Amino acid sequence: MCNAKDYLINETAWCPGCGNFAIREALAAALAELELPHHQVLLCSGIGQAAKMPHYIKVNGFNGLHGRALPPAIGARVANTSLKVIVESGDGDTYGEGGNHFIHNIRRNPDIAHFVHNNQIYGLTKGQASPTSETGMKTKVQTAGNILPPFNPLSTALVMGAGFMARCFSGEKDHLKETMKQAIQFPGYALIDILQPCVSFNKLNTYGWYKERVYHPENHDPQNWQAAMELARQWGDEIPLGIFYNVPHETFESHFPTLRGEPLATRPFNPADLSSLQDEFL
Amino acid sequence: MNILIGGAAGQGMETIAQLLGKALVRTGYGVLSAKDYMSRVRGGHNFTRLRIGRKTPWTADGPINLLVALNEEAYQIHSADLADNGRIIFDPEEFTPENKNDNQVAVQLEKLAKDAGNKIMANTVAVGATLALLGLQTTETEELLTETFGKELAGKNILALKAGHQEAGKQCETCLTLPDKQERGKQLFLDGNSTLGMAALASGCRFLSAYPMTPSTGIMTYLAGKQDSHDVVVEQAEDEIAAINMALGASFTGARAMTCTSGGGFALMVEGLSLAGMTETPLVIALAMRPGPATGLPTRTEQGDLEFALHGGHGEFPRAILSATHAEDAFYRLNKAFDLAEKYQTPVIFLSDQDFGDTARSIPPFDFSKLCYRRHLVSEDNLKKPYQRYRITENGISPRALPGQFAGETVLADSDEHDENGNIIEDAETRTRMVRKRMKKTALLAAEMDEPKITGEKSGDILLIGWGSTYGALQEARQLLSKTGQQVTHLHFADLWPLRCAQIKSLFPRFKQRICVENNATGQFAALLRRETGLKVDREILKFNGRPFMASEIVREVQKDV
Numbered sequence: 001m002c003n004a005k006d007y008l009i010n011e012t013a014w015c016p017g018c019g020n021f022a023i024r025e026a027l028a029a030a031l032a033e034l035e036l037p038h039h040q041v042l043l044c045s046g047i048g049q050a051a052k053m054p055h056y057i058k059v060n061g062f063n064g065l066h067g068r069a070l071p072p073a074i075g076a077r078v079a080n081t082s083l084k085v086i087v088e089s090g091d092g093d094t095y096g097e098g099g100n101h102f103i104h105n106i107r108r109n110p111d112i113a114h115f116v117h118n119n120q121i122y123g124l125t126k127g128q129a130s131p132t133s134e135t136g137m138k139t140k141v142q143t144a145g146n147i148l149p150p151f152n153p154l155s156t157a158l159v160m161g162a163g164f165m166a167r168c169f170s171g172e173k174d175h176l177k178e179t180m181k182q183a184i185q186f187p188g189y190a191l192i193d194i195l196q197p198c199v200s201f202n203k204l205n206t207y208g209w210y211k212e213r214v215y216h217p218e219n220h221d222p223q224n225w226q227a228a229m230e231l232a233r234q235w236g237d238e239i240p241l242g243i244f245y246n247v248p249h250e251t252f253e254s255h256f257p258t259l260r261g262e263p264l265a266t267r268p269f270n271p272a273d274l275s276s277l278q279d280e281f282l
Numbered sequence: 283m284n285i286l287i288g289g290a291a292g293q294g295m296e297t298i299a300q301l302l303g304k305a306l307v308r309t310g311y312g313v314l315s316a317k318d319y320m321s322r323v324r325g326g327h328n329f330t331r332l333r334i335g336r337k338t339p340w341t342a343d344g345p346i347n348l349l350v351a352l353n354e355e356a357y358q359i360h361s362a363d364l365a366d367n368g369r370i371i372f373d374p375e376e377f378t379p380e381n382k383n384d385n386q387v388a389v390q391l392e393k394l395a396k397d398a399g400n401k402i403m404a405n406t407v408a409v410g411a412t413l414a415l416l417g418l419q420t421t422e423t424e425e426l427l428t429e430t431f432g433k434e435l436a437g438k439n440i441l442a443l444k445a446g447h448q449e450a451g452k453q454c455e456t457c458l459t460l461p462d463k464q465e466r467g468k469q470l471f472l473d474g475n476s477t478l479g480m481a482a483l484a485s486g487c488r489f490l491s492a493y494p495m496t497p498s499t500g501i502m503t504y505l506a507g508k509q510d511s512h513d514v515v516v517e518q519a520e521d522e523i524a525a526i527n528m529a530l531g532a533s534f535t536g537a538r539a540m541t542c543t544s545g546g547g548f549a550l551m552v553e554g555l556s557l558a559g560m561t562e563t564p565l566v567i568a569l570a571m572r573p574g575p576a577t578g579l580p581t582r583t584e585q586g587d588l589e590f591a592l593h594g595g596h597g598e599f600p601r602a603i604l605s606a607t608h609a610e611d612a613f614y615r616l617n618k619a620f621d622l623a624e625k626y627q628t629p630v631i632f633l634s635d636q637d638f639g640d641t642a643r644s645i646p647p648f649d650f651s652k653l654c655y656r657r658h659l660v661s662e663d664n665l666k667k668p669y670q671r672y673r674i675t676e677n678g679i680s681p682r683a684l685p686g687q688f689a690g691e692t693v694l695a696d697s698d699e700h701d702e703n704g705n706i707i708e709d710a711e712t713r714t715r716m717v718r719k720r721m722k723k724t725a726l727l728a729a730e731m732d733e734p735k736i737t738g739e740k741s742g743d744i745l746l747i748g749w750g751s752t753y754g755a756l757q758e759a760r761q762l763l764s765k766t767g768q769q770v771t772h773l774h775f776a777d778l779w780p781l782r783c784a785q786i787k788s789l790f791p792r793f794k795q796r797i798c799v800e801n802n803a804t805g806q807f808a809a810l811l812r813r814e815t816g817l818k819v820d821r822e823i824l825k826f827n828g829r830p831f832m833a834s835e836i837v838r839e840v841q842k843d844v
């Protein structure tokens with residue numbers, strides 16, 4: 001039996017009260033409940049406060065570049081299909097610097113669970129607007145208030161064809177853990193946009209602000225794309241939580257017959273066996 | 283003997299060159315074919331030059347003995363370069379040359395093709411006509427057509443081939459004399475990009491992620507064609523940033539990985555290059571150069587990105603740079619690049635260019651048993667628990683394990699400065715130890731670099747210095763210059779960084795004149811030599827018009843001052 005505590009390592013560098021703590025605990029509990037051995041999980045991240053997660057969870061980790069959490073994860077899935085691959089990063093990292101990868105990996109549909117810590121702000125660089133910041137939010141850079149409308153990750157994901165997408169709130173740890181378990185087990189790309197208060201820099205979207213607004217819609221059918229789209233677009237006085245869409249389709253990996261069987265990483269190889277490659281040039 | 287096949291993009295010059303080239307190689311000639319094409323899909327003016335010799339030629343140098351002009355433009359541009367008694371094959375229904383003369387061989391390429399079954403076989407008719415002028419039978423080509431198209435489809439093509447042969451033969455059979463043949467066993471007829479693709483596959487490369495960019499795309503196309511039959515996955519990334527990061531993820535988890543690109547794409551990759559250096563993840567980057575800056579000349583050649591390969595990427599980290607001199611060497615050298623990348627857990631840049639990638643030559647088959655495949659991974663017996671990805675060792679190389687390799691052990695790679703576990707640190711002491719650890723690899727890599735290749739005596743009048751794809755032009759230039767009585771030696775670098783200096787230091791004083799020949803405007807290699815050795819060449823011969831060096835131009839330039 002695995003224990004959630006076994007997955008927690010090192011002191012974190014997060015501010016006391018930060019929403020990241022609950023996300024970390026939910027992840028550890030999800031991994032433990034799914035009984036995933038440490039060495040068979042790979043956590044890829046970019047750069048930011050959220051992206052420090054691989055340092056605090058005992059699994060394999062690739063803490064890469066800002067905005068580039070997803071691409072190494074795709075490469076890893078190709079190299080070793082026996083690894084459970086999870087990607088975790090901030091909203092700036094994922095939807096801003098890494099926006100192109102976000103869009104195209106939904107199209108690819110690799111078997112990856114993607115957990116975005118959406119604090120609607122740039123934490124690590126001390127409080128500039130992120131792609132999901134509310135219009136009008138004032139920061140040291142957006143001095144007159146953010147002039148742009150926020151990016152909607154969930155409706156974008158749905159339009160791009162994501163098979164699994166959900167919204168969670170770090171203030172509801174159990175719900176987050178259960179949703180994470182489903183995302184990890186989902187065969188294909190599974191996105192959870194996690195509302196995560198940043199107590200140091202986001203004075204607008206606080207615990208209280210979220211708590212007042214979040215609710216769990218009743219009788220939602222996660223196979224209904226239209227209904228999912230409606231929930232994805234709901235924001236403001238009422239913010240729905242839950243798995244909005246859950247319809248698996250063919251994964252990226254399944255298109256490559258080569259990827260069946262033993263992982264590419266460990267398949268034996270002898271160059272001399274390939275000598276006939278040159279015959280076509282004779 | 284030179285044949286030039288010219289026309290508009292889409293007219294199939296390449297098919298003709300490929301068919302003719304292979305047939306001539308099978309007949310026993312040495313053949314080189316070089317492509318000159320524009321960055322467009324239809325129209326424009328493109329041509330392929332075939333040069334035929336007893337030995338395999340190094341460059342497509344010399345006057346044209348046979349011009350296959352598929353349109354009027356090809357005739358107008360190239361007829362002036364025709365050798366005395368050279369011939370022109372043209373389709374009288376396409377155009378009529380202004381001055382009629384005996385050198386012109388009119389063959390109704392399209393009509394004969396139509397008669398044989400389909401006008402798209404005009405190419406095949408042209409091949410038949412060419413063979414007739416060279417005094418060759420169609421046997422080898424018929425075999426080739428059957429191999430390519432299968433018995434059924436080949437039938438019509440063979441009819442077309444024979445029709446062209448007959449028609450041209452009537453007008454001037456054997457009016458061009460081929461050089462002597464040479465018995466040399468089976469030969470490959472192979473272009474540079476396919477060579478690199480094949481070398482990667484035969485080195486155990488299992489993943490290529492790339493974004494198409496001429497002139498590197500051929501490498502990607504080659505490997506993509508092998509996905510169904512071999513253990514390789516090719517993914518066209520959304521951009522070059524994704525390409526290099528995907529390759530790093532694959533390499534980190536244990537698949538040998540490569541990405542390929544040209545200068546503009548490499549510009550997007552450099553942050554990832556730096557990440558490879560920091561995370562100590564093995565990676566081979568095939569950088570096929572074309573003229574810049576910016577989009578430059580997409581389908582042309584240049585050696586303009588040496589400095590960029592040397593310095594691209596922020597921060598300080600070890601890297602190796604190897605280059606493609608010619609296919610026979612590049613095949614094994616790319617294999618070396620993969621081995622170095624894994625042995626030293628560091629990025630290796632393999633520099634080639636359009637001239638290398640698009641030029642095909644006849645060469646002896648490769649010996650695949652000479653390729654090495656060593657994973658340099660930590661074994662169960664040598665594993666120290668708990669596993670630390672960045673353990674400090676005496677030589678700076680930390681034992682490499684793959685995620686999932688050992689039950690209970692995890693592997694953490696980090697882009698931030700880190701401790702031995704891979705965890706983020708900021709203290710000065712650990713930082714210093716980690717930089718020292720990584721930078722130790724530069725000396726180890728230096729010891730793995732090959733000495734430059736010397737052709738000629740170790741003293742004399744002129745030392746010609748080159749690197750990368752100018753190898754052939756310099757070989758030929760040396761031969762030509764030697765005939766004028768001068769003592770000329772050719773020194774050529776394939777492994778470029780860390781630079782091996784011993785050879786050049788000892789050779790430098792033994793020559794009256796030292797000339798560095800480069801396909802760029804600023805003499806980047808000469809500058810590198812100066813920086814690393816303090817030695818200054820006497821002259822630089824630089825070419826940067828997007829075209830490769832011809833031996834005769836090098837000879838002309840060398841003789842200017844002498």
Ligand SMILES: Cc1ncc(C[n+]2csc(CCOP(=O)(O)OP(=O)(O)O)c2C)c(N)n1
Binds near residue numbers: 048051066119130
């Ligand atoms: C290429 C690059 N640009 C900028 C940065 C600086 N940077 C680091 S984290 C970050 C934004 C972090 O915001 P987010 O991704 O939302 O994560 P959070 O810190 O809020 O968890 C920025 C701009 C960087 N590391 N690399």
Ligand code: SF4
Binds near residue numbers: 013017019049123197
């Ligand atoms: S800055 Fe914000 S996101 Fe970062 S740790 Fe502090 S509270 Fe959390």
